[in-house]
Amino acid sequence: MTPISKIISQRVALGALTLWIVSLIVFAGVQFLPGDVATELLGQSATPEAVAALRKSMGLDIPLYLRYFDWLGSILRGNFGTALANGRDIAELIKPRLFNTLFLAVSAAVISVPLALLGGIVAALYRNTFIDRAINVVTLASISVPEFFVAYILILVLAVHAGILPSLSDVDSETSVLGRLTAIALPSLTLAVVVLAHMMRMTRTSIINLLGNQYIETARLKGLPEWRVLVRHALPNALAPIATVIVLNLAYLITGVVVVEVVFVYPGLGQLIVDSVQKRDVPVVQACSLIFAATYVLLNLTADILSIIANPRLMHPK
Amino acid sequence: MTIVHGPRMLKSGASKLASAPLSAKFGISIIIIYMLAALLAPHLAPYGEAEIVAKPFEPWSAQFWLGTDSLGRDMFTRLVFGARNTLGIALMTTTLAFSIGASAGLAAATFGGWTDQILSRLIDVLMSIPQLIFALLLLSIFGTSIPTLIIVIAVLNSTPVFRLTRAVAIDAAVSDYVEAARLRGEGPIWIMTREILPNITATLVAEFGLRFCFVFLLISGLSFLGLGIQPPTADWGSMVRDSATLITYGDITPLLPAGAIALLSVAINLVVDWFLHWASGLKED
Numbered sequence: 001m002t003p004i005s006k007i008i009s010q011r012v013a014l015g016a017l018t019l020w021i022v023s024l025i026v027f028a029g030v031q032f033l034p035g036d037v038a039t040e041l042l043g044q045s046a047t048p049e050a051v052a053a054l055r056k057s058m059g060l061d062i063p064l065y066l067r068y069f070d071w072l073g074s075i076l077r078g079n080f081g082t083a084l085a086n087g088r089d090i091a092e093l094i095k096p097r098l099f100n101t102l103f104l105a106v107s108a109a110v111i112s113v114p115l116a117l118l119g120g121i122v123a124a125l126y127r128n129t130f131i132d133r134a135i136n137v138v139t140l141a142s143i144s145v146p147e148f149f150v151a152y153i154l155i156l157v158l159a160v161h162a163g164i165l166p167s168l169s170d171v172d173s174e175t176s177v178l179g180r181l182t183a184i185a186l187p188s189l190t191l192a193v194v195v196l197a198h199m200m201r202m203t204r205t206s207i208i209n210l211l212g213n214q215y216i217e218t219a220r221l222k223g224l225p226e227w228r229v230l231v232r233h234a235l236p237n238a239l240a241p242i243a244t245v246i247v248l249n250l251a252y253l254i255t256g257v258v259v260v261e262v263v264f265v266y267p268g269l270g271q272l273i274v275d276s277v278q279k280r281d282v283p284v285v286q287a288c289s290l291i292f293a294a295t296y297v298l299l300n301l302t303a304d305i306l307s308i309i310a311n312p313r314l315m316h317p318k
Numbered sequence: 319m320t321i322v323h324g325p326r327m328l329k330s331g332a333s334k335l336a337s338a339p340l341s342a343k344f345g346i347s348i349i350i351i352y353m354l355a356a357l358l359a360p361h362l363a364p365y366g367e368a369e370i371v372a373k374p375f376e377p378w379s380a381q382f383w384l385g386t387d388s389l390g391r392d393m394f395t396r397l398v399f400g401a402r403n404t405l406g407i408a409l410m411t412t413t414l415a416f417s418i419g420a421s422a423g424l425a426a427a428t429f430g431g432w433t434d435q436i437l438s439r440l441i442d443v444l445m446s447i448p449q450l451i452f453a454l455l456l457l458s459i460f461g462t463s464i465p466t467l468i469i470v471i472a473v474l475n476s477t478p479v480f481r482l483t484r485a486v487a488i489d490a491a492v493s494d495y496v497e498a499a500r501l502r503g504e505g506p507i508w509i510m511t512r513e514i515l516p517n518i519t520a521t522l523v524a525e526f527g528l529r530f531c532f533v534f535l536l537i538s539g540l541s542f543l544g545l546g547i548q549p550p551t552a553d554w555g556s557m558v559r560d561s562a563t564l565i566t567y568g569d570i571t572p573l574l575p576a577g578a579i580a581l582l583s584v585a586i587n588l589v590v591d592w593f594l595h596w597a598s599g600l601k602e603d
């Protein structure tokens with residue numbers, strides 16, 4: 001086994017272990033709920049026989065660990081159970097919303113990633129000048145400002161005063177592609193603003209860190225223009241850390257969508273989890289948090305693996 | 319990482335403050351204004367915190383400086399009381415997070431071996447779940463009261479504190495003076511609090527500032543979602559939520575509490591940036 005595939009399989013195993021522990025935590029959470037579910041459902045006046053019968057039909061009389069494996073098995077088959085609030089099938093409830101959320105996150109990424117790369121290169125090219133400092137200030141501001149602040153400022157400027165974009169992102173399965181794109185314009189802009197500056201800053205730092213190397217010196221001595229030195233000589237070596245930062249920011253988008261979806265009343269997974277926490281509809285919260293956590297773990301794993309693959313030194317051990 | 323001695327650092331702090339860059343002075347003045355507002359809230363505010371004084375959504379006027387909210391409570395009053403509640407709860411949470419994270423980190427670094435392994439692996443797993451989602455899951459299980467909120471957020475935020483404390487404390491734990499203290503026969507508690515802790519104070523103080531920002535933003539976010547601090551307690555996150563509809567009429571009132579959150583965390587970041595800069599003696603590229 002080559003060392004690189006060994007490292008990667010170790011990481012994948014670690015990711016799988018993490019996911020398994022996440023599922024344990026999510027499952028264990030329900031066991032902490034005060035009171036007995038069966039008594040809760042039937043009310044205080046229920047006869048002991050009725051409670052026992054319901055407990056049996058819900059499988060509550062089976063030992064905990066067996067129930068866990070049962071639960072895990074059905075989730076792996078895509079069966080999340082039914083929602084407490086309206087008795088609907090959770091998988092059916094989640095499917096269109098998951099699509100909406102992914103659509104929003106992907107469009108935010110499509111806006112922010114190219115801009116971040118471009119901005120980072122520009123900042124590195126004009127380092128320690130006014131442009132660079134301006135980018136620095138924006139980064140600081142966007143990291144410390146809550147998402148809803150950005151969202152409401154964008155609504156005020158682009159929806160209320162300019163009147164060019166809708167401030168509510170109401171979409172359903174009948175909405176056309178164009179309608180969807182208009183509806184999610186503001187939420188995806190908000191998300192893009194939130195992650196853009198950080199990615200830009202990291203791109204700049206990764207490029208500048210390489211500038212002390214001798215091959216950069218050689219390229220400069222050959223008389224190449226500065227942008228060519230940056231784009232052709234520094235950038236390829238900076239790609240690994242940049243890719244990592246981008247994937248980590250995409251992972252950040254996964255939680256950023258929650259607040260943004262609530263601001264714009266966008267029917268996504270984030271809105272669903274917030275509503276369900278309010279109603280204390282635990283099965284739905286379980287299903288949503290499993291999906292969010294799994295996506296997050298997988299994206300982090302991707303970032304890890306990307307940075308390993310992009311490091312050719314690991315391919316040729318000494 | 320440069321290790322700076324705590325007391326000496328504090329003494330030179332006062333003189334350094336005079337020569338601080340404009341951004342840091344700005345940050346410090348903002349923080350002082352917020353602290354004054356939080357401490358003097360009942361004296362500054364013209365009305366009571368949950369007192370209904372007029373009709374809902376009154377416009378700005380001489381009587382109600384920033385108008386009234388969705389129930390007819392004075393907006394300015396609630397903004398001032400919000401400083402007290404939001405900052406107080408965030409400060410308590412951060413302090414609790416630090417007590418848990420820093421003591422576990424110190425213990426991991428001092429004892430090493432199995433203690434370190436078990437704590438570190440546990441923290442790795444906890445950190446691999448996004449914080450907001452974890453908080454939502456726990457709040458749906460335990461309910462959304464203020465004590466639950468503080469404990470849940472503190473536990474979630476103790477994980478990065480643990481990592482940082484462990485990393486810097488391990489650096490300090492292998493130094494000669496710790497070895498000397500061990501040979502002298504000092505117990506682990508002495509070594510942790512009298513030998514290692516004073517040498518990692520600068521890093522921890524900076525981390526406290528940044529962590530406070532994260533906690534503050536997370537709590538405001540949760541309150542905005544309706545899952546954090548509950549009414550009638552005045553809080554900036556829920557104030558944004560309650561008055562959000564006004565924005566569609568071009569009224570900027572909802573931006574004020576949101577801006578109050580943003581301004582404070584920018585101010586803290588500016589101060590922490592400057593603090594790290596002189597505490598580490600690093601120069602920018």
